[in-house]
Amino acid sequence: MRRSYTHLAVQERALIETQLKLGMSPAAIAAGLMRAPSTVTREIRRNGWLAPAELSRLGRTRIAGGYRCVAADRRARLLAAKPRVARKLILGNPLWIVVVDHLRHGLSPAQIGSTLARMPDPVQLSYETIYTALYTMPRGHLRSSLLALMRRRHRARRPHRRQDGRSKPSIPEMTLIDQRSVEIRMRLIPGHWEGDLIIGKGNLSQVGTLVERTTPFVALVKLTSSKADVTAQAFTEILNRFDSQLRRSMTFDQGSEMRHHKTLTANTGVDVYFAHPHAPWERGISENTNGLLRQYLPKGTDLSLFSQDQLDDIAWRLNTQPRKTLGWKAPAELFLPEDAFDFVQHWSPKINHVALVP
Structure with missing residues (x-):
């Protein structure tokens, strides 16, 4: 049995169809695939399979109980591409406009999320949601112009690369x-x-x-x-x-x-x-x-x-930008004398006070 779940591959679906044609039970098929019985049962039930007892009442016996691997795989791909929960950040909606405006003010996605959360009408927005919305946009001028607002201006998210230092001259009495x-x-x-x-x-x-x-x-x-x-x-x-x-x-x-x-x-x-x-x-x-x-x-x-x-x-x-290492406070809040910088007063005028979420 697998320790972590992965979606069924098209090859596994083809084996399921073949073995159903041979009359094998869902439990035996699951054992051969090293899958949980419920995984195979749900897969065939949601894709039109009927047990022999049910088929006997319908007249002619259906091949593989009515399960078709090609149709099942196509259905799975379509459902995987469709989000189960409506996206909060959609191109052109009020929240999108606010995010783009904050990008123009030099904030990173993580800083934008923390800033919106600290406003009088807080909005919970993950920085991963912002990254996903930006990097999954279709290629074109709009995508390029928005990625140009990002701090590193990368065309895709990538890990940091290590750079070797160079020798430095000695300093007297250092x-x-x-x-x-x-x-x-x-x-x-x-x-x-x-x-x-x-x-x-x-x-x-x-x-x-x-x-x-x-x-x-x-x-x-x-x-x-x-x-x-x-x-x-x-x-x-x-x-x-x-x-x-x-x-x-x-x-x-x-x-x-x-x-x-x-x-x-x-x-x-x-x-x-x-x-x-x-x-x-x-x-x-x-x-x-x-x-x-x-x-x-x-x-x-x-x-x-x-x-x-x-x-x-x-x-x-x-x-004046919030920093994760400071618990999403801004450096000016901690360095300057008390009450010298008001975070909400500074950032509130930069947010369009419209309904950010439905």
Whole structure:
């Protein structure tokens, strides 16, 4: 007997018809197929089979009791393609319009589901429902335009691929990540950041990224070059926007742009720690955030064209989006002072208050 159920294949249905013609009982057929007797019984009953006792009252005996494997397989395929429950998300309905509008605001399917659930009139919508609705659309301009709104812009859902790191130059007087205190490693209090660079077209432009490890609140840094002195000055200006209690440490990779980390520490009070070479998982929050930022700063883009104000606007978009790791709260809710950001007040105007569900 099989441990997990699978639908009958056309070959099994053909065997059922043949063995019924030979006069075998449904129980014997099920044993030969290593199926539960109820599986075979339901299959033949729902497809016109009658027991010999029933056939005797009808006159002429029907071949295989009236069961036909080709017709049964065709019926099964048609029923499998027809949903048993009416779909909640249908192209063009009010809920579809709301989902597309949230995609245009930069939210992922999971974030859309959590946002709708937190509204005054909550709607329960699984992110898998959104993915299914988008990726099962017919090929064409509409499908391409909607998939272009997705964060990764993949034409199909696919697993992440591992990328090998490259060697990094040594940094003078650097403190390795191993020497971080417990409160930094465990993310017990806010104020500890992870930093990195996003590289633009032709490796000729770059934007600095800062992600607070506890919240994770994002700040972006405009860089005119990746030189160490320019990087130290630009990161200093952004970090000094925050109170001293919210700028305690920063973890960076061993890129040459952070050679002046001592200057950065002197100007901000931020202790700088360095991850090991070829170990991006040691700054996992930063790596994940860089992937999210690629929705707004795509690869192959000249990042020098973005002003600091534009980068602040992009960071604010991420900081107001609900995050699964935060119990679907937004980073701004946790990082900013209490009552400085109201999630419902921020997102309610972006939702068309019509009947989202029947």
